[in-house]
Amino acid sequence: MKRMLTGLQPTGVITLGNYIGAIKQMIKNQDKYESYIFVADLHAITVPKEDFNLKENTRSLIALYLACGIDPKKNTIFVQSQNEYHANLSWVLECNTYFGELSRMHQFKEKSKGKENFTAGLLTYPVLMASDILIYDTDIVPVGMDQKQHVELARDVAERFNNKFGKTFVIPEPLISDVGTKIMDLVDPTKKMSKSSENQNGVIRLLDSSDEIRKKIIKATTDSDSKVKFDKDKKPGISNLINIYKSLTGKEIEEIEEEFKDSNYGQFKKAVADTVVKEIEEIQKRYKEYIDSDIIDIILEEGLKKTRLMAKAKLDAVKRKIGFYN
Ligand code: AQP
Numbered sequence: 001m002k003r004m005l006t007g008l009q010p011t012g013v014i015t016l017g018n019y020i021g022a023i024k025q026m027i028k029n030q031d032k033y034e035s036y037i038f039v040a041d042l043h044a045i046t047v048p049k050e051d052f053n054l055k056e057n058t059r060s061l062i063a064l065y066l067a068c069g070i071d072p073k074k075n076t077i078f079v080q081s082q083n084e085y086h087a088n089l090s091w092v093l094e095c096n097t098y099f100g101e102l103s104r105m106h107q108f109k110e111k112s113k114g115k116e117n118f119t120a121g122l123l124t125y126p127v128l129m130a131s132d133i134l135i136y137d138t139d140i141v142p143v144g145m146d147q148k149q150h151v152e153l154a155r156d157v158a159e160r161f162n163n164k165f166g167k168t169f170v171i172p173e174p175l176i177s178d179v180g181t182k183i184m185d186l187v188d189p190t191k192k193m194s195k196s197s198e199n200q201n202g203v204i205r206l207l208d209s210s211d212e213i214r215k216k217i218i219k220a221t222t223d224s225d226s227k228v229k230f231d232k233d234k235k236p237g238i239s240n241l242i243n244i245y246k247s248l249t250g251k252e253i254e255e256i257e258e259e260f261k262d263s264n265y266g267q268f269k270k271a272v273a274d275t276v277v278k279e280i281e282e283i284q285k286r287y288k289e290y291i292d293s294d295i296i297d298i299i300l301e302e303g304l305k306k307t308r309l310m311a312k313a314k315l316d317a318v319k320r321k322i323g324f325y326n
Helices: 016-029 054-068 085-094 099-103 106-112 120-134 145-165 210-218 236-249 253-259 265-291 294-322
Strands: 003-008 034-039 075-079 140-143 173-176
Touching (some): 003 120, 016 034, 016 054, 016 236, 145 294
């Protein structure tokens, strides 16, 4: 069975976008691959933010993973910062990565554009990502298009190291998720729905109350037409709501257009809101059972024990090849 690794950053309560684009894919993949799922908390400090509680968000994210249906029997679940070998290997890989490669990363260019004060971590975090992947001999890394270049960097660094020191790392493959699953901001539907977005009205979070969710969907930006029709360019708002409805009901776009051919936007939005609220209420019910329970601690302890052994073995092999004193 191929090995897969994936994780989310605890930069805020996860959004409906994270759920549809990442967590639902994890659940789909958990029977297909030997799966490793982590909380990417080291990545969460790349861009310093003042208003988030890392510890609370980390526990909450684990509880949400479980509440959404990630099965701890099928996945190894762990917190990145608890396993010190990730950052340790990252340094070794940094010394096998060129400044030019990192400065050409689209995400770096985009996130540093026009800014004078950004951290060195913003430049080097793709190497930490390479370390997360390579330390476990990962075969498959599910990513959105925006992260594909980082998996390519991990491949390049691994190949370079293997050529220089002999076969050490497995060369990972990106698994690009379906483009249709990118969920957009409800206020500005040309922008991705993001955890750290400033405008709360554009983002549905998995811990929002049912009332808040309904209000946000009812107020979602649409166009002046009134036809429920999928057209990403001319009708980005309605197309986004169609995508949300499609992802949660499993219906096809044509089926949805047919279902709402005689409805106005208000009626369609109500149907979307009912569907989202139903799904999120179920998740929240399970979340309440997990958040204060020892299950989280037990799962993390097991995950850490297993991944530390694996990571240490890989780092030891790397150190032997380079010739560090041991
Ligand atoms: N709007 C989205 N639609 C579909 N998928 C999405 N993902 C994120 N937003 C959407 C997917 O969720 C995972 C999250 O990865 P992350 O936590 O490492 O950070 P991110 O991609 O930067 O997500 P956010 O929510 O936008 O976080 P912040 O605001 O902290 O930057 C990835 O698999 C991503 O594709």
